[in-house]
Amino acid sequence: MKDMPTRPELLKLDYYAPMAVNVVRIVFILLVALIFTRIISRMLRGLREYTVRMMLKSGGGSEFELEKRARTITGLTRKTLFIAIWITAALMILKEMNFDVGPLLAGAGVAGVAIGFGAQNIIKDVLAGLFMMMENQVRVNDVAIINGKGGLVEEINLRTTVLRGEDGAVHIFPNGSIQSLSNLTRDYSFYMFNLTVSYNNDTDRVIAILKSIADELSQEDPYRSVVLAPIEIWGVDKLADAGAIVKARFKTVPNKQWLVGREMNRRIIKRFEEAKIAMPSSAPAVQVMLPTTAEPRA
Numbered sequence: 001m002k003d004m005p006t007r008p009e010l011l012k013l014d015y016y017a018p019m020a021v022n023v024v025r026i027v028f029i030l031l032v033a034l035i036f037t038r039i040i041s042r043m044l045r046g047l048r049e050y051t052v053r054m055m056l057k058s059g060g061g062s063e064f065e066l067e068k069r070a071r072t073i074t075g076l077t078r079k080t081l082f083i084a085i086w087i088t089a090a091l092m093i094l095k096e097m098n099f100d101v102g103p104l105l106a107g108a109g110v111a112g113v114a115i116g117f118g119a120q121n122i123i124k125d126v127l128a129g130l131f132m133m134m135e136n137q138v139r140v141n142d143v144a145i146i147n148g149k150g151g152l153v154e155e156i157n158l159r160t161t162v163l164r165g166e167d168g169a170v171h172i173f174p175n176g177s178i179q180s181l182s183n184l185t186r187d188y189s190f191y192m193f194n195l196t197v198s199y200n201n202d203t204d205r206v207i208a209i210l211k212s213i214a215d216e217l218s219q220e221d222p223y224r225s226v227v228l229a230p231i232e233i234w235g236v237d238k239l240a241d242a243g244a245i246v247k248a249r250f251k252t253v254p255n256k257q258w259l260v261g262r263e264m265n266r267r268i269i270k271r272f273e274e275a276k277i278a279m280p281s282s283a284p285a286v287q288v289m290l291p292t293t294a295e296p297r298a
Contacts, residue, residue: 022096029096033089040081044074068139072156075140076133079157124176125159132156132175138183143255145182146173185254188228191261192249195268196242198278203244207233209275210248213267223263226256242280 048070133156138144142153144163149171151163161178163171197206214231217223229251237247250260272279 022098025096026093029089029092033085036085037082040085041078044078048074068141071141072139073133076156076158121174121176122159125174128175128178129156129158129161132161132178137181138186141255142186143184145180145184146171146178147180149173150184184257187254189252189254189257190249191252191257191264192247193261193265194237195246195248196240196244196280197246198243198280201244201277203236203246205275206246206277207235209271209277210246210268213264213271214248214250217260217263217267223260226253227260228252 052067052070132138138153138156138161140153140156144150144153146161146163149163149165151165151169151171153161154164154170155162159175161173161175163173165171195206195210197203210233211231218227218230227250231248231250233246233248235246236244238245250257250264252260
């Protein structure tokens with residue numbers, strides 16, 4: 001053990017020179033780490049924009065969808081690289097502070113092996129997250145239903161996926177525990193609804209009015225830019241106790257099916273009142289079906 005420095009030694013500048021050098025080195029390490037993180041952020045942002053442009057030129061999909069996918073992947077890559085950079089910087093700083101990082105690294109390796117045996121769920125979550133990203137199952141800003149819970153996808157991490165519910169609640173799912181995933185906004189969306197009308201109405205007239213309402217809505221702003229196809233009216237789908245059920249759907253850009261659907265419902269009520277078309281009060285006149293993102297099988 002070194003002897004404690006005497007008072008005259010403490011007054012000499014030579015005593016503080018090594019410490020000053022170490023402080024300068026530590027500051028330099030922090031600056032280099034910060035610069036590297038900034039450079040990586042800019043490189044990933046440029047790579048994301050370049051990739052989206054190239055995929056658009058090759059007809060890889062809509063800009064909105066490609067941007068969501070690229071943002072999700074680059075965000076995950078950024079987090080991984082940042083963690084690696086700052087762990088390396090922390091080890092270098094410890095070395096400058098005269099800590100022996102050799103035993104620390106060896107101990108971390110042994111601890112890592114021990115933790116690995118008890119961290120099978122974490123490994124499962126990480127692998128599930130990687131496959132979810134590679135298969136493009138869901139992206140940030142998608143609306144999805146995961147294990148029965150619906151919401152906006154706010155984050156996709158290596159271990160967890162975060163949903164924000166309609167009521168503001170945050171739902172966090174370990175990726176390995178995701179048993180069912182329904183993406184409501186991949187490529188396009190459907191607003192599907194069942195319209196119940198009384199039996200004394202002419203269903204052909206009902207369908208004609210529905211088509212007229214939909215055509216008018218599709219030609220007006222802000223709906224014309226989000227409606228991708230004319231309304232599909234499948235006709236009388238069921239004969240229920242309350243009345244005849246007419247089934248229809250709108251195809252829209254992702255996340256806009258509810259905007260179109262609410263306006264459609266408002267206009268249906270108003271137009272049906274003007275046309276004297278009776279809707280039963282004992283059952284919901286317009287029953288919204290779960291939006292889907294793929295064509296139903298015949």
